[in-house]
Amino acid sequence: MEKMNKERSLVICAALLAAALVVCSLILANPLEHYATNKSAITVTGSAKKQLTSDLAVWRGSFYQETVNLQDAYTNLKNDLVKVKSYLVKQGIPEDQIVVSSISTMPQYVYNANGSSTGQIASYRLTQNIEIKSNDVQKIAAIARSATELIEQDVIFDSQPPEYFYTKLNNLKVDMLAEATKDAKQRAEKMAASTGSKIGALRSAKMGVFQITPVNSNEISDYGMNDTSSIEKEITAVVNVEFGIE
Template identity: 50%
Template sequence: MEKNIKNVTWVLVAFILVVGMVGSSMVVTNGIVKAKGAQNTLEVKGSAKKEIKSDFVVWNGSFSIQSTDLSDAYTRLKESSNKVKAYLVNKGMKEEDLILSSINTMTYNRVLPNGNYTNEIESYKLYQNVEIRSNDVDKITSISRSVTDLINEGVEFQSNPPQYFYTKLSDLKIDMIVLATKDAKVRAEKMLETTGNSVGRLYSARVGVFQITPLYSNEISDYGINDTSSLEKEITAVVSCEFEVK
């Protein structure tokens, strides 16, 4: 009886070992299949870069008057406004293209020798903004640099840097994606040259953020850059492509 129990035990042990070996071989085999499958594709990043010149500009400046008398400040600000409009029209702008803001007013209270402010108004400062939006980027750029000549006419004028935009950006982005994808394919072909394999169909493509930067800039951002400070700039596109390896 004891002998029979031992025989049954050995049979069970042998059975478990066989099942374990079969299971192990299945795991190994599946691992090999997955590894081979992973080698059938190649992921490559392609990029494209192009120089562009802005075709739309937004520029604004401001002028102000400070006086102890509010009525006097208003009268003098109107005089400055007329000088600003005359100057810009003389530079080739149409008066209807000038966007003038409403007049803003600031009050300055008298300060005591100990540094405390009183309720007594010491002076008034009135200021107004002027803005131009135009496709003539070269003309507006020139105006933004010379308009402070109004200071010689008694106008306290401050010119802000123009903001430059490229209005055909949506169409350009599509072209850049195509170029970056072609670059990715060329890179993949170069990588496979020495292996005897070739590039097959495109399985997937992921478009990265666009970087629009001043010329010769190395600046990048995970969220993308859209520079508006430069008239001439550079757009860069990156595409991650997964190709079939034949």
């Protein structure tokens, strides 16, 4: 009789344990299912490209005179500045757009056979720089190429490559990000549709770096690029977006 009571007790305990497990499963199932649904998401990268033309050019050049006598070097450099300004004005640059730097003076020393300076001054080199900023980028490009003609006037002139900028870049970036986000949404919709799902609300968006490169260039940088060497440029905006899945 005692043996039968023990067996009956074990059966009852087993039944109660099984029932408890079933109840727990039912209680936990719905929250877990809801959690999994909320955490289902898709992350995509969207991009947008736009070609633009620079609307500002900055060009710099320099010229120098070197003579034994400092006063002669200064006089000669002053005459060179008159020639440089006259040349640029004839090329269509208003004189008030020509920014002239102060004169830089650098003594040139005599060196001995061992290559060491003797401390004796051999001559004086005086250098002056000019800078022009203009919205007529094509004119600046042409002048930068032809400015070495000043050499024919005995001006030792060094023309630097112009820098080209797009001044409305900040406003353009806002539009580009909107286009990149739209592209990301379209990509997400296609990916979700391929599995019989559809995208839900936007969960997060992270802006990538902007790449401003010459047209048809494949150069990129993790920190972004800002090309100033070309008149015609291409800007690329990238955004990483996460959408919920329904």
